[in-house]
Structures are given as C-alpha cells and as structure tokens.
Amino acid sequence: MSTADIELRGLVKSFRGPDGPIRAVRGVDVTIAAGETVALLGPNGAGKSTTIDMLLGLLRPDEGSVSVFGRPPAEAVAHGAVGGMLQTGALIRDLSVRELVAMMASLYPAPLDVDEALGLAGVSEIAAQRTNKLSGGQTQRVRLAVALVSDPQLLVLDEPTVALDVEGRHAFWATMRASAARGTTIVFATHYLEEADAFADRAVLIAHGAIVADGPTTEIKAMVGTRTIRATLPEVDGGALEALAGVSSTERRGDAVTLRCADSDAAIRALLAAYPQARDIEIAAAGLEQAFLALTGGS
Amino acid sequence: MPLVYVRYELLRTLRNRRFFLLSLGFPLVLYFVIVSPNRHVHNFDGSGISFPLYYMVGLASFGTMSAMLSCGARIAAERAVGWNRQLRITPLTPRAYFRVKVLTGYMMAVISLLALYAAGVSMGVSLTADEWLRMTGLMLIGLVPFAALGVLLGHLLTPDSIGPAMGGGISLLALLGGTWFPISGHGFLYDVAQLIPSYWLAQASHIAFGEHAWPAKAWIVMAAWTIVLGALAARAYRRDTGRV
Numbered sequence: 001m002s003t004a005d006i007e008l009r010g011l012v013k014s015f016r017g018p019d020g021p022i023r024a025v026r027g028v029d030v031t032i033a034a035g036e037t038v039a040l041l042g043p044n045g046a047g048k049s050t051t052i053d054m055l056l057g058l059l060r061p062d063e064g065s066v067s068v069f070g071r072p073p074a075e076a077v078a079h080g081a082v083g084g085m086l087q088t089g090a091l092i093r094d095l096s097v098r099e100l101v102a103m104m105a106s107l108y109p110a111p112l113d114v115d116e117a118l119g120l121a122g123v124s125e126i127a128a129q130r131t132n133k134l135s136g137g138q139t140q141r142v143r144l145a146v147a148l149v150s151d152p153q154l155l156v157l158d159e160p161t162v163a164l165d166v167e168g169r170h171a172f173w174a175t176m177r178a179s180a181a182r183g184t185t186i187v188f189a190t191h192y193l194e195e196a197d198a199f200a201d202r203a204v205l206i207a208h209g210a211i212v213a214d215g216p217t218t219e220i221k222a223m224v225g226t227r228t229i230r231a232t233l234p235e236v237d238g239g240a241l242e243a244l245a246g247v248s249s250t251e252r253r254g255d256a257v258t259l260r261c262a263d264s265d266a267a268i269r270a271l272l273a274a275y276p277q278a279r280d281i282e283i284a285a286a287g288l289e290q291a292f293l294a295l296t297g298g299s
Numbered sequence: 300m301p302l303v304y305v306r307y308e309l310l311r312t313l314r315n316r317r318f319f320l321l322s323l324g325f326p327l328v329l330y331f332v333i334v335s336p337n338r339h340v341h342n343f344d345g346s347g348i349s350f351p352l353y354y355m356v357g358l359a360s361f362g363t364m365s366a367m368l369s370c371g372a373r374i375a376a377e378r379a380v381g382w383n384r385q386l387r388i389t390p391l392t393p394r395a396y397f398r399v400k401v402l403t404g405y406m407m408a409v410i411s412l413l414a415l416y417a418a419g420v421s422m423g424v425s426l427t428a429d430e431w432l433r434m435t436g437l438m439l440i441g442l443v444p445f446a447a448l449g450v451l452l453g454h455l456l457t458p459d460s461i462g463p464a465m466g467g468g469i470s471l472l473a474l475l476g477g478t479w480f481p482i483s484g485h486g487f488l489y490d491v492a493q494l495i496p497s498y499w500l501a502q503a504s505h506i507a508f509g510e511h512a513w514p515a516k517a518w519i520v521m522a523a524w525t526i527v528l529g530a531l532a533a534r535a536y537r538r539d540t541g542r543v
Contacts, residue, residue, distance in 0.1 A: 056388050058540075077388055084388040089381030094314040099307055106303030107389045146385070156388075 010064035039196035042206035048189035083152030121145035157188040227264035322365035326358040355419030356504035357478040362411035367445035370404040374453025441500035447528035454535035472497040
C-alpha cells in the first residue's frame with residue numbers, strides 16, 4: 001500500500017446490548033486504492049454502517065486501525081479531504097437549500113462552487129426553498145449536494161439511494177460517475193447487489209461483521225447472483241431435477257419444486273425440455289440475504 | 300472562527316419564531332403588565348431601586364437566560380436529526396462549533412437586553428451612560444455559566460424533553476434570582492439565592508445604586524458555576540460522541 005490508500009486493518013467494534021455485548025464488526029481488513037469505487041455490500045445489520053463510521057472517525061474501533069491517505073480519519077476530515085453522506089439524518093431548518101450548502105461549503109479549504117454542487121446534485125430548481133419544506137427524495141439530494149460541495153478526495157456514502165425513486169437513483173449514480181471520473185475515491189454501502197454491480201469496480205461483501213468475499217463486482221455477482229426457479233411439477237423425483245444442467249439444489253413442498261440455479265438460463269431450458277408439463281413457473285433472483293446465507297454456510 | 304458559517308447560523312436563529320416569543324415577546328409583555336401600574340414607585344420593597352428599573356433587570360435576566368439556554372435547545376435539535384454527525388465529518392472543530400453556538404446565544408441575549416432597556420426607558424428608567432455600560436457588562440459576564448448550562452442540557456436531553464426542562468429550570472432560576480420579587484437580606488432563601496448565578500445576574504441592577512453590584516462572593520459563585528457546568532458539558536459531549 002501507499003499513503004494514497006485507504007486502509008482498514010483488523011477493525012473490531014462491539015456495542016453494549018441488552019443481552020451482553022453485540023459484536024457489530026469482528027475483524028474487517030480492506031485496502032482501497034485512490035481513485036477506486038468500492039461497494040460495501042451486505043444485508044441490513046451486517047456491520048456496514050459501523051465500518052463506515054469507523055472509516056469516517058465517528059466511532060473509535062475497539063481494535064484495529066484506520067488510515068485515510070496516510071492519516072488518521074479525524075486528521076483527514078480536519079483537512080477537508082473527506083465528504084460524507086450518512087445513512088440517517090435530516091437537514092437543519094430555517095435556511096434555504098442554497099444557504100445550507102453555502103454554509104457547509106464555507107467550512108472547507110477548497111470547496112466547489114455552490115451553484116455547481118447544487119447542479120450536480122440536481123437541486124438547482126429548489127435552491128430557494130426552505131430545507132424543512134422538502135420531500136424525502138429532495139432532502140436526500142440536498143444531503144448529496146452537501147457532500148459534494150466539499151470536493152473531497154474520498155467520498156463516503158452510507159445507503160445513499162434509500163429514499164430515492166428509480167429516476168432519482170439513475171440521476172444519483174450519473175452524478176457519482178462524474179465524480180469518479182474526476183478521480184474521487186468513492187466508498188458506498190448498499191444492500192442492493194444491482195447497485196454494486198452497476199456502479200462499483202469492486203465489492204466487499206460483509207455479513208455478521210466480517211468480510212465474506214472481496215473482489216471485482218463481476219466475480220461477486222457470480223458468487224451471490226444465484227436465481228431460483230419455482231414450478232408446479234408433481235411426481236418428479238428431486239434427484240432427477242438436481243441432475244438438470246445449471247441446477248445446484250432442489251427442494252419440494254407438496255406439488256411445488258424450487259430449483260436453486262447457478263445458471264438459470266440453462267436450467268429453465270433443460271427443465272422445459274425434460275418436463276414440458278411444468279407450470280406456474282417463476283424465476284427470481286435470490287435475495288442478498290439468501291445469497292449470504294449460502295456463502296456463510298447459514299451460520 | 301469561520302465567518303460565513305457564523306453568518307448563516309445567526310440568520311437561522313433570527314428566523315426562529317418560537318425563540319423570539321420566549322426570550323423576547325414574553326418578558327416584554329410581562330414587563331409592561333407588571334410595571335405599568337407601579338411605574339412611580341421609587342423605592343421598591345425597600346430595595347432602594349425604582350420599580351421600573353428593578354423589573355427591567357429582572358425580566359432582562361429572564362430573557363437573556365432563555366436566550367443562552369436556547370443554544371441547548373438548538374444543539375438538542377441538531378443531535379436529534381443527526382446533523383451533529385454531519386458536522387463531525389467536516390473540518391469544523393467541536394471547539395468552533397460551541398463557540399458559534401454560544402455566540403448566537405449572546406446575540407439573542409443582547410437583542411433581548413436592548414428591547415427591555417427600551418421598555419425600561421419608556422417607563423422612566425434613567426441611568427448615566429457609564430451605569431448602562433457597567434450594568435450591561437455585568438449581565439453579559441453573568442451569562443457565561445448559562446452558556447455552559449445550555450451546552451450541557453443540549454447533550455443530555457432530547458428536543459421533546461428540553462422544552463419543559465428549560466421552562467421549569469428558567470422559572471426556578473428566575474424565582475431564586477429575585478426576578479419576580481426582591482429577596483430580603485436574611486433568611487434561608489437569601490442564603491440559597493446567593494449561591495445561584497441568576498441572583499447575581501439580577502443584582503446587576505444595583506449598579507444604579509452607585510455601589511459595586513457584585514461583591515467578591517458574586518465573582519466566586521459565577522466562576523465556580525462556570526467551571527463545574529463547563530466540565531460537565533465537556534463530559535456530556537464526549538460521552539455523546541463516543542470520543543472518550
């Protein structure tokens with residue numbers, strides 16, 4: 001690694017819970033090169049936000065260390081190198097959108113032009129509105145403008161598209177692509193495989209507070225992107241179905257069978273060729289939770 | 300201090316209507332209600348101070364205390380929406396954050412003070428320029444422990460609970476401070492009142508006597524409250540943010 005990298009080493013963090021300590025993060029090691037776009041992918045409660053809070057210096061790890069461009073996170077933040085959009089949070093009231101973004105811009109050594117940040121986040125048209133009169137999606141975009149106006153070297157986004165509709169998501173990721181193209185290092189947490197796949201160079205899979213996989217998104221997608229085929233198909237032996245091309249396991253409930261598939265395209269062709277009587281066919285992408293259960297052996 | 304940031308923070312505070320009602324409207328209305336029928340009383344309850352002057356300072360101490368403690372309400376509101384976390388990932392230092400909050404508290408306190416001075420003058424209060432200045436100086440110094448108390452409450456309480464806590468707290472401090480009626484020079488209440496910073500805040504009106512309004516005891520009480528509340532506020536902040 002070089003000082004231009006971001007390094008999370010041996011991170012461990014527990015919280016006090018009603019039934020003893022909750023181990024939110026139990027040993028996370030990641031090195032991110034400058035300019036990379038990395039998705040932290042995992043189901044809810046996997047430890048993504050806790051990891052991000054430690055990356056930003058909002059939480060102190062119980063064990064391990066964080067280095068952002070060769071500095072502790074608090075120092076990188078103090079130098080204005082980091083911009084962030086946290087998962088929860090509203091905006092402070094009694095200011096217009098433009099005033100709020102200008103207020104935040106004034107805290108940074110070399111901010112973007114306020115109008116440019118408003119434009120990038122797609123909030124130029126609501127710049128004169130008061131921050132307490134915005135919809136959820138508008139609020140989210142203003143928070144993005146706040147993150148962008150700092151013109152950071154590292155942009156950290158925790159579940160950034162949760163409050164956005166489909167159109168909003170497209171606009172959001174288009175903005176992020178522009179930032180990435182300017183060399184900004186981007187780390188974002190998401191529980192949407194599609195988002196990680198479409199946008200990140202690399203995905204780090206987190207489950208139960210630990211990394212279960214780390215690699216290019218294409219590889220990760222192959223690992224967790226299994227699909228299932230459900231069909232009504234009485235009187236066919238499970239073993240025979242499992243022997244079909246592309247099928248990795250089967251399960252029967254009454255007349256219905258569920259085929260877990262490594263390659264659902266091959267499997268559906270083989271299924272219909274062998275058993276044309278199969279009906280009520282549904283093909284679905286396995287949820288990330290299911291994929292994680294498979295990856296972590298259900299533990 | 301980040302000046303543009305300060306400007307917007309002040310602007311934001313000036314736009315908050317609820318605040319204006321509590322620390323400006325309420326004491327002003329009370330002042331006129333209480334003082335109008337008694338504006339010609341020159342020696343109020345043996346205090347040696349005229350009725351309009353006594354209540355001008357009493358209600359100014361009420362209004363300025365509310366103004367300072369309302370920094371706490373703003374901190375609590377910002378914590379509730381997660382804005383303090385957003386600020387912690389900017390180069391704004393916690394020290395600067397608190398400085399700006401205290402500064403906005405002082406700005407509102409000065410507005411409240413000037414409004415009550417104007418009301419007082421309209422009711423016949425007449426002081427020399429020197430007396431006005433010394434009295435104002437003492438009141439501004441007397442607000443320091445309340446700034447620390449505001450920061451402390453802002454980190455201990457939620458926006459839901461801070462309203463009642465502040466209302467009750469200010470009423471009690473005002474009562475013990477002699478805002479509503481003079482506290483006589485002996486007895487248990489007097490002994491307690493002398494240990495409360497709001498008492499000395501209201502005592503700033505004694506400047507009109509031509510005597511020093513604050514004996515050494517006042518300075519010690521103020522310094523002690525500032526140190527204790529300041530330390531508690533710093534601890535509450537650290538616990539709240541997990542920076543132990």
